[in-house]
Amino acid sequence: MAERCDTLLLNGTVVTMDARQRVIGDGAVAITGNQIVAVGPSAALVAAYVPRQAIDCLGCAIIPGLINGHAHVPMTLLRGVAADMQLDVWLFGYMFPLEQRFCDARFVATGARLACAEMLRGGVTTFVDMYYFEDEVARAAADAGMRAICGQAVMRLPTPDAASLDEGLARARRFIADWHGHERITPTIAPHAPYTCTDEIYHEAAALCRQYGIPLLTHLSETAREVQEFRAERQQTPIAYARDVGAFGVHCIAAHCVHATDEDMRIMQQHGVGVVTCPGSNLKLASGLPPIRAFLDAGLRLGLGTDGPASNDDQDMFGEMLLAAIVPKAASADPTVVPARQAFALATSSGAGAIGMAHLIGSLEVGKRADVTIVELGRAHSTPRYRYDPDAIYSTLVYAARAADVRDVFVDGRAVVRDRTVMTLDEAAVLRDAQAIADRIDQFLIEREADLLDKIIVIAGVRSDEQFEVQAKARLATPAAVERVLAALHDPAITLGKVSERTQYDTFFLWDDATLGRIRIREDRRTDPGARPTPKYTLTLTGALRRHTGHPALIVGHARYTAVADQPIRFYREYFAPDRVVEVQKQRRRWRIRFRGEDLAVNLDHLLGRDDPATYLEIKSRTWSARDAAVKAQLITELLAQFGIDEQTLVNREYVDL
C-alpha cells in the first residue's frame, strides 16, 4: 500500500553524499514536511509513494543543497566597486570608508536579499554570515526561505552599527536573544579576528555561544602579514591565541586559515574547529594559495565558502568547488589531490560537519532536512556524461556544471527556486533596490574621485587645515652669496627664533590636469643633535602656485590640507593614482625669524641627488588675506634686498618643478 508524501523528485541521478557516498543512477527523493522520507531508485519510490507533487528530474543531478560556509552577504552591494588593489588600499581606501558611510539597516537588508537571490539561483541552501546589522541578514534569509548561521560582527574598532565594543557586544546579545530558536536561522556572534578584537570580546563571545549552544564565527590567519604582525606583538599565532581566549572551547567556525602552521592545524584538529576555506577570495586578494591538501591531511573538519562578494565577486559555490579542486593540484604538482568527489564534499557533507550541522544537512538521507538542489546536466558545456566510473558524476558537477545550471532548489521541503525562478522574493525589486543604493555610492565616488581633498578626507578624516603662504626663492650659486645671507641674519632688525637642520624626503603626486592640485608626502627627518629621532610624515594637498600679483618674483602657495601620513607611499600612490610621481630630497637649515613684527621662516636648502651644487634661499610667511599677503610680500622683498639677492637669481617655481 503506497504511502503519501509531499514531494517526489524522480528520474534524476541522486548524489546522496551519505556515509557510503552512494550515487543512484535513476534515483528519487521523497519529501514530507521539512524532511527527507526516502531515497532510492525511482521505480521503488514511485511504487512506494503517492506524492502531492512529482517533479521530473530526467537529465538532472539531485544533490544536497550547497553550503556556503563563509560570507558577508550584504557586501553584494559593494561587488565590483574596487578591485585589483593592495589589501590596505582596498580596505582603508574603499571598503571601510564606504561601509562607514553607507552601511545601515537598509543597506544590509537589501544586500542580503540580493545575495539570497544569487545563492538560491546557484543551488546554495545554507550560508554562514558575518556582518553588521546582522538581524537584517537573518530576516532576509528567513524571508527567502534559506537556512543560515548569522553572526553579528564585533570588533574593538567602531563599526557601522556600534560605536564601541560594548555596544557591539550588547547588539550581539540582543540579536541572539531575539532570534534564538528559529527553525532555520541560528543567530550568533562573530568576533571579527584576533587583530581587530580584544581578549574580552573573545571571552564574552565564547560565553554567549556556550550559553546558547551556538557556534562562534571568526576569521583566522587570512594573510601572511596579519600572522607576522600578530606573532611579533604577541609571540603566538592568531590560532593559538584564539584557543587561549576560549574561542575553541565552543564549536568554532574559522574562516580562511590560509597561513595556519602545522601546529595550528593540530590545535584546530584537536578542538574540532570547523575550517572554512575560501579559495576565490584568497586568490583575488592575493592572500595566498589556501593549503587545502594540508587541511585534509591534518584531518580538519573542512568546509568551503565564497567570502564577501566584494572580494570574489560571486556567491557561487560551483566556482569555489572548481577552485578547491584545481588550485591544490597546481600548488602541489599532483593532479590526484582533492579529486572532484572531495571538492564536492566540501560544499556538502564535509561542509555540514565544519559548520556543525551534519546531523541536519549535507547529504540526502532519510531523516535529514529536505535541502535539495536539482542541477540540469546534458547542456552544451556538460555533455556528454559518462557512467562507467561512479566518480564521473562528481567530475561533471565540479569541472563542467555551473551555477546557472541549477533548475530547482528546496529548503526544508519548500520549493524556493522552480525552473530558475526564485519563488520567495521579488527578484526584480531586489535588483532595483540594490542598484539604487549602488547609484548613491557611485555618485559619492564620482565626486570623491574627482576631488583630491575629498579623497584625502575619506582616509584621513575631516580635519581641514587650509593655509596660504607667500614665498620667495633665490638660487645662491656661490659660497660667498650663502655667507652673505648668514651674516645678514644677524642684522639687529631680525630676531632669530628656533634654528633647525633636517633632511626632507618629498614625494609629489602630480596630475596632467593641474587644476586638481598636487599632493606632497613628506618624510621630515631632524639631523641636528638632540632633536627628536623619529621622522615626521605628513601629507599635504596644495593648489596650483600663483605668482604674487604685486611682486612677480614672489609666489603664493596654497596648502589646502595637511594630515599625518600614516600609510606607506605605495598606499597613497595606488589610492590617488597620480599621472606622475616626482621625488625631491633636500637638506634644509631653517631659521624662524621675526622681522618688523611678523613671523617668517628662512630656509637654506641643498637639493640631494641632483647635479645642482647651488644653495637655495627661501623666505616664507603664512598669510591670511590679500591685504596681509601684500604686507608679507613687502617684508620679503625688503629681506631679499638685505640678503643682497640679485633679482636675476630669483626662482618663481617650487623645487619639484625645477
Add this chain to the structure above:
Amino acid sequence: MAERCDTLLLNGTVVTMDARQRVIGDGAVAITGNQIVAVGPSAALVAAYVPRQAIDCLGCAIIPGLINGHAHVPMTLLRGVAADMQLDVWLFGYMFPLEQRFCDARFVATGARLACAEMLRGGVTTFVDMYYFEDEVARAAADAGMRAICGQAVMRLPTPDAASLDEGLARARRFIADWHGHERITPTIAPHAPYTCTDEIYHEAAALCRQYGIPLLTHLSETAREVQEFRAERQQTPIAYARDVGAFGVHCIAAHCVHATDEDMRIMQQHGVGVVTCPGSNLKLASGLPPIRAFLDAGLRLGLGTDGPASNDDQDMFGEMLLAAIVPKAASADPTVVPARQAFALATSSGAGAIGMAHLIGSLEVGKRADVTIVELGRAHSTPRYRYDPDAIYSTLVYAARAADVRDVFVDGRAVVRDRTVMTLDEAAVLRDAQAIADRIDQFLIEREADLLDKIIVIAGVRSDEQFEVQAKARLATPAAVERVLAALHDPAITLGKVSERTQYDTFFLWDDATLGRIRIREDRRTDPGARPTPKYTLTLTGALRRHTGHPALIVGHARYTAVADQPIRFYREYFAPDRVVEVQKQRRRWRIRFRGEDLAVNLDHLLGRDDPATYLEIKSRTWSARDAAVKAQLITELLAQFGIDEQTLVNREYVDL
C-alpha cells in the same frame, strides 16, 4: 542624411578594446556586411544610421567576440571521462587508448560541433584548434559560422589519422591546400610538441606555413618533466629547440609555456611568438601555475585558451579570464597583478595579437570584422554596476559575469546566437550525437574496467600470453634441509641446465573480489657475476590459484598475461586502483632442470624484510592440459621425495599470501 547599415546594436556599454580602450557608457555598434562601420554613442549612431535590424542592448555589455587561443575541440566527447589522475595515467591509460580506438572523422565532426555550440553560447567567436581529422573541425567551425585557425596535428608516433609522420604531413598538406583562402577558416599544421616530433616535422611545418603565410601551432614547455627530460636529452630547452628547427621563423602560436625560462621568454619575445596560456588546464593537470605576470613583463604577445575540454572541462573563456586574473595574484602575493582589464584583453585585443589576427578582430573598431558578443549584466550575480571608475566594467565582466550571461553573438556580422539560441546548428541533434558516441565509449570502459586483462591490453597492446603452471612449495627451516636439496640436485636422474641468482621485487595488486585475479609487477635484478646489469620489469596478471585436484599439496597457477612493465609502479597503482597493494622481496637461486624428459625449475628463495629466516623450495613446471598437468604433478611429487621433503613442510600458498 542617415546612412543604411545592416545591424545596429544599441543602448549597451560598448567595451571597444581599441588602442585607447574606450568604454562608451550608452553606446552602439553599426554593422554592414561583415564589417563594423561605426562605434559611438547610441544617440549619434541612431541619428546617423537607418538599420535593417536594431538590437536593443540595454543593461548589456557589447564586447569584442572572445578568442579561445588554444583548444582541441573534438575532445568535448571525452569531457569528464577521466580526471584527478597523474598525467601519464590520464594520457596512456585513457586519452591515447580512447582516441586510438574511437577517434575517427565522425567523432571529430561531432565533438567539434558540440564545442562550437558551447563556445558560441559562451561568447567565443574565434578559436585556435589542434587535433586529428582537422578538416572535420574546419567544416564544423565553418558551418557554425565561427572563425578558426585549424591545425592538423602531426607527430612522429602513429595517430588516429596517420600511421606515420609522412602520412601525417601529407594529410596536413592536403588539408591546407583544400581550405586555404576560406573567409573565416585558416587551415594550418600543428607539430604537436618537441618531445613528440622530429626536426623534419618542424622543418616541413615551417616551410608549409611560410609558403601559405599561415601560423604554426605547437605546444611548448607545458610540464616541468617534459622540459627536464628534453634538456637532459638535447642540452637545450624545448623553446630554444623550436627556434632552432625554424618554428619561430614563421608566426608561431605556442600553447602553455608554463615552464619557460627567462631566456626562453626573451627568445619568444624577439621572434614575436604568440604565447597562449591555459590556466584552467595547467591547474587541473597540475602542470603548474602559469607565469602570466612574467609573460606580460617579458612583453610577449599573450593570448588565453581553454585547452582541450578533457582537461578543463569547459570551453569557457569567462572562466579562463577569471583564472588569468586571480591565479597570478595569489602566486605573486600581489593583488595588483593582471587587473581585470588586462585579463579581459587576453581574451580580446591581446589575444588577437597573439594569434596574428589583430588587424581583423579583438576590438570593436571601424573596419574590423563584426565579431561581437552581447553580455547581459544586471543579473543577481552581476548586480550592482558601478560607473565612477572606467575599469569597473572590466571588473564586472571578469569577476562577476559568466558564460551563461551571453545573450547574442555575431561573427562576420551574422547573428550566430540570438537570445541564447544557437542559430547555426541543430543543438539538440548535436547533443544527441555526442551522447551516442560517449555511450559507446562508456560501454567499452565498463567492460574494460571490469576486466583486468582488458585494462592491461589497452595500455600494453594485444599480446596475449596465457599459461598454466603446476608448482609445489616447501618451507626448509634448517640449513641441513637446504643442503639436502642442493646435494639431491646432483642426482644423475637430474640434468642441470641454466643456474642463476637474482633479487626479485614484486608488487602485488589485490582485489577484495578475488575472481578479478591479481596483478604482479616484478623487478627482476640478476645478482650473479657477469649477468645483464639492468633489471627486467614485467607485469603479470594471474587468475586465482587452485589446488591441484590429484595432489592437494600442489597448486596450479594461471598466468593470463605477461607484458613488459615500462611505467612506474605508481602509474599502474593509479590505473588499476587495487583494493590492496602488497610487496614481496626475495633472493632467489634458480636451477633449470630436466627430469624424466620434462623441463622444470627449482628455486631456493629467501624472503627479504620478513622475520622468516627459512629458505623456501619451489619446484615449478609449465603445463598445457589437464593430462599434462597430471604428468607434471607426478614428477614434482617424485622430486619432493628425492629432496627429502616432509609433507608437513609443504605450503600451498604463494608468498604474497603467507
